[in-house]
Amino acid sequence: MDVVTQAKTTSVPGRMYRGESHAARKKERQDKLSAAALEIIGTEGFKAATVRKVCREAGLTERYYYEAFGNAQGMLKLVYEQQIGRLASTLYEAVNSVEQTPTAMAEAALTSLFGAIKKDPRMARVIYIEIVGVSEELDEVYRKGQRRFDELLVKLSKPLYPEENTADLDDLLMASALVGAITQVSRDWVLANFDRSITALVNNMMALVVGVITHLQTRRPAR
Amino acid sequence: MDVVTQAKTTSVPGRMYRGESHAARKKERQDKLSAAALEIIGTEGFKAATVRKVCREAGLTERYYYEAFGNAQGMLKLVYEQQIGRLASTLYEAVNSVEQTPTAMAEAALTSLFGAIKKDPRMARVIYIEIVGVSEELDEVYRKGQRRFDELLVKLSKPLYPEENTADLDDLLMASALVGAITQVSRDWVLANFDRSITALVNNMMALVVGVITHLQTRRPAR
DNA sequence: TATTTTTGACTATGGATGTTGTCACACAAG
DNA sequence: CTTGTGTGACAACATCCATAGTCAAAAATA
Numbered sequence: 001m002d003v004v005t006q007a008k009t010t011s012v013p014g015r016m017y018r019g020e021s022h023a024a025r026k027k028e029r030q031d032k033l034s035a036a037a038l039e040i041i042g043t044e045g046f047k048a049a050t051v052r053k054v055c056r057e058a059g060l061t062e063r064y065y066y067e068a069f070g071n072a073q074g075m076l077k078l079v080y081e082q083q084i085g086r087l088a089s090t091l092y093e094a095v096n097s098v099e100q101t102p103t104a105m106a107e108a109a110l111t112s113l114f115g116a117i118k119k120d121p122r123m124a125r126v127i128y129i130e131i132v133g134v135s136e137e138l139d140e141v142y143r144k145g146q147r148r149f150d151e152l153l154v155k156l157s158k159p160l161y162p163e164e165n166t167a168d169l170d171d172l173l174m175a176s177a178l179v180g181a182i183t184q185v186s187r188d189w190v191l192a193n194f195d196r197s198i199t200a201l202v203n204n205m206m207a208l209v210v211g212v213i214t215h216l217q218t219r220r221p222a223r
Numbered sequence: 224m225d226v227v228t229q230a231k232t233t234s235v236p237g238r239m240y241r242g243e244s245h246a247a248r249k250k251e252r253q254d255k256l257s258a259a260a261l262e263i264i265g266t267e268g269f270k271a272a273t274v275r276k277v278c279r280e281a282g283l284t285e286r287y288y289y290e291a292f293g294n295a296q297g298m299l300k301l302v303y304e305q306q307i308g309r310l311a312s313t314l315y316e317a318v319n320s321v322e323q324t325p326t327a328m329a330e331a332a333l334t335s336l337f338g339a340i341k342k343d344p345r346m347a348r349v350i351y352i353e354i355v356g357v358s359e360e361l362d363e364v365y366r367k368g369q370r371r372f373d374e375l376l377v378k379l380s381k382p383l384y385p386e387e388n389t390a391d392l393d394d395l396l397m398a399s400a401l402v403g404a405i406t407q408v409s410r411d412w413v414l415a416n417f418d419r420s421i422t423a424l425v426n427n428m429m430a431l432v433v434g435v436i437t438h439l440q441t442r443r444p445a446r
Numbered sequence: 447t448a449t450t451t452t453t454g455a456c457t458a459t460g461g462a463t464g465t466t467g468t469c470a471c472a473c474a475a476g
Numbered sequence: 477c478t479t480g481t482g483t484g485a486c487a488a489c490a491t492c493c494a495t496a497g498t499c500a501a502a503a504a505t506a
């Protein structure tokens with residue numbers, strides 16, 4: 001009935017608890033839950049990451065699962081975006097910490113990528129395997145995530161070849177293809193339990209990248 | 224009790240029915256069921272392909288679902304392998320029906336691939352999206368499937384560059400990377416509702432393939 | 447025709463899971 | 477101290493689904 005006082009009492013976000021604000025507690029819970037979700041999705045797969053299981057792993061109850069994720073897709077989306085974000089930072093850092101020549105940068109990025117994958121295969125499983133084919137919404141999230149790396153690649157390689165040579169080509173498409181190549185190799189590598197050395201992977205992928213760039217540099221304009 | 228007569232009567236595979244042998248009926252049912260499964264998996268996704276749904280789509284009952292597939296993973300595996308098989312035949316045919324020069328063959332394969340995808344996106348969804356990340360067993364099936372195409376690619380490109388240039392590289396790895404690139408582009412293309420022309424895709428992918436091959440032809444042996 | 451197999455429609459069972467709700471205790475605020 | 481909010485353990489409910497089973501009609505075989 002009394003809308004005004006209702007609004008007053010319920011509009012307050014929350015009170016302190018154990019010395020922390022509502023927002024701080026909420027964030028802590030989300031961190032715990034997404035760490036638990038990463039662990040389960042990254043080792044047993046998305047299907048295995050049930051509400052109860054994630055909550056038990058996190059040491060929290062179902063209420064906070066819904067607070068943090070809303071639903072299972074929200075959980076996967078959040079974990080995916082966290083991992084993609086971390087990886088992108090790692091790669092940017094690697095690229096910026098070497099001499100600014102194209103091959104050095106490419107090599108740094110690749111080494112850093114494969115290193116990150118080996119260091120935390122759960123991440124690779126989430127961003128390369130589990131995210132795919134769950135729902136239309138998540139497929140769209142995945143595409144957006146991949147495009148991040150496409151754009152990084154375009155930015156790195158754009159200075160390397162004259163614009164007019166590529167009138168009939170499509171930067172983003174080529175970048176997406178290269179990222180796809182690297183992704184595929186990464187996926188195989190994970191699924192094969194790291195059966196090769198990082199150097200071998202980097203050397204091969206460098207041949208691919210340099211091959212494409214060289215091709216773009218030297219080709220005649222398309223008929 | 225009477226084990227001998229039991230064995231005698233039950234060891235017979237089956238009798239005729241509606242003019243068809245047991246084997247023929249069984250195959251017909253499997254065809255109907257796998258067509259139904261392809262339709263549902265390819266349009267609504269693997270998760271949506273429940274036993275009842277597939278059976279209703281096929282016009283058959285659950286008993287024959289288990290006869291044909293055993294379980295849901297068996298269903299996906301069968302459908303995947305059928306589609307992979309069909310696609311491989313299509314590509315081989317395309318490659319063999321043009322003049323036997325590398326670029327012509329590569330162009331034929333790519334054109335044929337993108338054509339097949341556009342003609343039946345359900346196939347693409349099954350072999351590129353739905354098969355991934357379901358279970359370890361199916362991941363293995365997927366890897367084996369991809370390797371088919373890797374090997375086709377190696378066979379096609381092997382004559383194009385001298386062996387000694389590639390001592391530190393790995394044919395299969397490079398092929399897998401290229402197939403990954405093409406797969407990624409295909410996936411994006413499907414998810415983006417065929418937003419580009421087949422020629423554009425083929426041209427771009429040709430640049431990639433030719434780039435790599437040229438690189439392999441001209442590079443100095445690795446230090 | 448009598449018997450057995452094959453098939454289709456349908457039901458039953460059991461398990462897993464998402465989601466909501468209950469209740470008691472911990473803690474904060476007045 | 478009292479009141480109300482935050483929290484954790486857990487139960488209840490509803491839903492979906494794989495899988496097994498029942499029963500009668502159709503068709504083949506003897």
